[in-house]
Amino acid sequence: MWAQTVNQLRQFYPHKGIGYYCSLFGRSRQGWYEQLQHKQQQHMADTIVLKLVGEIRQQLPRAGVPKLHHMLQETLREHGIKMGRDALYHLLGEHGYLLRYRRRKPYTTNSNHQYKKYPNLIRDIAYLTTAGQLWVSDITYLRLKEKFAYLSIVTDAYSHKIIGHCLYPTLHSTGPINALLMAARSKRQQSLIHHSDRGSQYCCSEYVHILQHYNIRISMTEQGDPYENAIAERVNGILKGEFLLNKTFSSFSHAEQQVNDAVEKYNHLRPHASCDNLTPGKAHYYNGILRKRWKTQAQHQELLNT
Numbered sequence: 001m002w003a004q005t006v007n008q009l010r011q012f013y014p015h016k017g018i019g020y021y022c023s024l025f026g027r028s029r030q031g032w033y034e035q036l037q038h039k040q041q042q043h044m045a046d047t048i049v050l051k052l053v054g055e056i057r058q059q060l061p062r063a064g065v066p067k068l069h070h071m072l073q074e075t076l077r078e079h080g081i082k083m084g085r086d087a088l089y090h091l092l093g094e095h096g097y098l099l100r101y102r103r104r105k106p107y108t109t110n111s112n113h114q115y116k117k118y119p120n121l122i123r124d125i126a127y128l129t130t131a132g133q134l135w136v137s138d139i140t141y142l143r144l145k146e147k148f149a150y151l152s153i154v155t156d157a158y159s160h161k162i163i164g165h166c167l168y169p170t171l172h173s174t175g176p177i178n179a180l181l182m183a184a185r186s187k188r189q190q191s192l193i194h195h196s197d198r199g200s201q202y203c204c205s206e207y208v209h210i211l212q213h214y215n216i217r218i219s220m221t222e223q224g225d226p227y228e229n230a231i232a233e234r235v236n237g238i239l240k241g242e243f244l245l246n247k248t249f250s251s252f253s254h255a256e257q258q259v260n261d262a263v264e265k266y267n268h269l270r271p272h273a274s275c276d277n278l279t280p281g282k283a284h285y286y287n288g289i290l291r292k293r294w295k296t297q298a299q300h301q302e303l304l305n306t
Contacts, residue, residue: 138232
């Protein structure tokens, strides 16, 4: 794509203007801006599709591309997204969602945007001992009567407290940035890591510059697998399933009010089994390893056999 080549040339020779490089390809400055805008819209559409596929795979982990394409049609029409089965197959292949690729090495090639991707820094972290060591971020959508709104959340992985959130009308990076700036007022350690997927909202220069400003290390998933960001996905599920954010809201302001109420109750009223049955708000000010009160599948089976 010529616009991407222009961006690469500008990195090596920044003293020349955009118009100069566009002229090398017989294109105009306006054409360069239009192509970038189209690319950004495509990034947003791909983000929505991957999010929807991840949610289906939570319930139907072996659902293939034809079945996914059929199940997604109504929701994609509501989002105004047109995507054929071949395009869906290509998108899922790029992000490691195809079932036949389950045993491949992590997919590290370029995704659907030109921004830098960062490695997964949390794969080998065995445990956390205090708040402010690891933040996890994610975006989910809420359904309004005639459209959607997008909820960005930053969660402290130690306490499971939601420390930043923002409901925004679009998938623009403004929503995640607002959530991050809210989280920046929270407790932080010097070695803090921020972990997210590789969506353009988290890879864009504005978001990365804020993380670098606060000396926060950047970590990202490598396969597009929701289980690589399990805590963030779990928080989304709790808010939707237990605090009824999965319903259709009458307006954006109504949804925003319900989000604020749900976050407050989640943080300060709901005991969390991963935090020794403390509320996330209380766990946030503890130190030391918090006992997990939930039982694994093997432990449940052992109880059944006794």
